[in-house]
Amino acid sequence: MASFLVRRLAQAVVVTVGVTLIVFVLIHLLPGGPARAILGPRATPAAIAHFNAVNDYNRSIPVQYALYLWRLVHGNLGYSYHYNATVAALLASNVPKSALLVGLAYALALVVAVPLGIYQAIRRNKAGDYVVTVFSFVGYAMPTFWVGMLLILGFAITWPFLPSEAPQGSSVGAILSQPQGLVLPVVTLAFVNFAMFSRFMRSSTIENLVQDYVRTARAKGVPPSRILLRHLLRNALSPIISMIGLSLPVVLSGAVVTETVFNYPGMGLLFWTAALKQDYPLMMGFTIVTAVATVVGSLVADLLYAVVDPRVRLG
């Protein structure tokens, strides 16, 4: 366990450095360099030279990378030219709001997908199974922005009982004070995961239904509902923990789109604005933070999996 932890932590550090390297290379792939991107195509050579000197872009590449890392470990993620604020400050205000959205969406997806997946496994190849299968395939195949727009059309325009826009609060508390505005964004983002989780839960349950322990329980006369809840659920559910960790990048991608559709004031919306305004420091900063979240998330998922399922040897 200890050696596993050390090795995984070391890997996490290496991966994080790898991410910074990728991001750094991307900065330097910019046509004309960051100065051109920030100062615009009509900047004078003198202005560009001045910008490069001020921001150390005239130093050698390895020195620049070292400087970049140095600033990074000191929490200096750069400066957003569009918002005229430090990336760290923007992060601090927006990441918690996105975490709320993503967390609620995960919870909703699990609450719906787990029972449905089990139901599908029990009613395998019957009408109910097919209906849910079609639903989850369509859910997977629909672009997230379309799902969001359809929900707005249905539940905010045609039957207007939910707001079409997400709550516009500057903090998590302010957003939670208008819970009805959270419904549609959360449902939209949950769609991203729902298809994946229900398919996974279905195959996981089917695999467990034919295990010896289920047959033994049945032979002993344990009622089917008890077999399901006490014996099968835990076994079928535990692999989904690692699934949650692994799906984080995809869900964060979905969050960017969902926040854009509903004007949800989270980091996804900020990132998109940054992309449109060519605000590279902001894009880079967010990329690094989400990457770190993913690395940590998958590490935590692996550890949790070992706690829930004692058969798993971490090695």
Next chain:
Amino acid sequence: MASPLATVVGPGSQPDGLVVEGSSGASRGLWRLALGAFLENRLALVGVVVILGMVLFCFVGPHLYHTDQVHTNLIDANLSPGPGHPLGTDDVGYDVLGRLMVGGQVSLEVGLGAALLSSVVGAAWGAAAGFAGGALDSVLMRVVDSIYAIPPILLVLLMGSMFAPRTWMFIVVISVVSWVPTARLVRGESLSIRVREYVDASRSMGARGGWTVLRHVIPNVIGTIIVQTTLQVANAILLLATLSYLGLGPPPPSTSWGGMLSGGLTYIYDGYWWQVYPAGIAIVVTVIAFSFVGDAARDAFDVRLQRR
């Protein structure tokens, strides 16, 4: 992250533990088995028919149904479906049916191109890592982990906003994020293949690393690669649609299904349903078709393994 789940292999996880037997000698029979299992799957056949239909529609259709997809015509903008325009016109007067064909060309080209490119790169990378082992394996896989750790949309947006929006550029940009799963799966299988007797035998006869990878590793993981390629087409089409929605898709007069869909959604409150549903349904149907084929291919190769 490389999976540390040593003893329990979860159900949706990939068939690392499955042993792929034999190589070239018996492969024709094995291929036939896989093909047989594939053809038994009715959903897969539906998928193949839909895909072929879509390809014909997009690439042959414009030769039969002539529309101007370059010049805008504001007099005929937002016409509802009727004579002359079976699916109506969009906000700048393009015929929607004809636009569905040219947009579909871009979506399918990017989908197939990105899937093929990412499979080739992913398979080569994974096979090299799994086969080499040791330090090279660690280095190669940490690169994979790093790219995996960045949410695909962020990476694609980042690159999409840096490069000119051309079809081949979309293929490259989407491939950068989608070769990673393939590399992981192929590496996992290569790890188990490289310790097999026939690899030892081949090596004892003087085979070099590159030969072994080409002759023994790749043929044995081809099933995984085919499955991944199919599923990646679906992913790439969806990713391109998202890019279009975020304003980084193919610029006019070119378009993609995603571009048509997000353009149409601008007028969703005006009731111009013909600008939304044809493109949206084209995406959904095509993505589901590729998913059916991918799932069936996975089952088919599983059958091949089980019947051994």
